[in-house]
Amino acid sequence: MFLRITTLLIFGLLFSTSILAAEANGRLINSFIVCNAYWDIYGDDTAEKKDSRLDKTRMGKMAVFLNQMEVGPDDIQSIDVEGPNNYSFKINPYSPYERKKLNGYAPFRPVLYYQGFETNGPLENGSYTVTINLKNGKSEKRSKTLKDTSHLLNRYKELKHKFTPEGEVTTTEDSLRKLDFNWNRVSGDAYYSFWLAKDIDGGNFLKDTIFHKNIFFKSGIKDSGLNEDSITAYATLKQDEQYIWFVEILDSNRLGEVNEVIIQPFKRFVISKAKE
Incomplete structure (x- = not known):
């Protein structure tokens, strides 16, 4: 049985958004992701900083989506990644x-x-290859070329943040069935993917997600997520419950073409009864 996933998978954060876009095609590997990720989940809130490794830190990210019609978790022997200059990494x-x-x-x-x-x-630019080795001796490879220019990160560092809602949201009703969310976007083109979850264990955006805009699922739509700075979330939000939300910024809405991703600060709010 799979154990409970902790808060910061996201991010994945980041590319869990693409899961609905995967197609069963007879192969073991549906998608292979290689990119550089910048963690800014705490923003300027020093009281929130719980893990210094993730405080304004830039890391390489590697991920694979496997076809569950072809393989199960007990079939996998190893997942190995090789890259430029004899780079190697093992995904557990x-x-x-x-x-x-x-x-x-x-x-x-x-x-x-x-x-x-x-x-x-961060990872060095160049070609990366993942190899999936199964216990029955079968294996499969998939490659991707990383082309990270850091242009998105440089523009992000110039951004003046503003997020709504944050803190207390009042209503005369017992619950809200939709709510508007707003944020400032970077200069130039970028893609934005929105997540909203119950604030349990700091926001488990896989287990407790109640609304998500999956820009990869609609990758057939060329401009899905492009330059967005707001969204209306249609979900039932109850009084006195804590909620958490954030937005990922990416340089592409096509899974295999993403080179940069930025995880913006987590924001929290609670629905409260308006005073009569």
């Missing part, structure tokens, strides 16, 4: 992904998802 297929390890598995349907972060810093 036996342990659940968690914040302390930043390497492991998470269950999805209809594919399996595994990811690992290179905590020594």
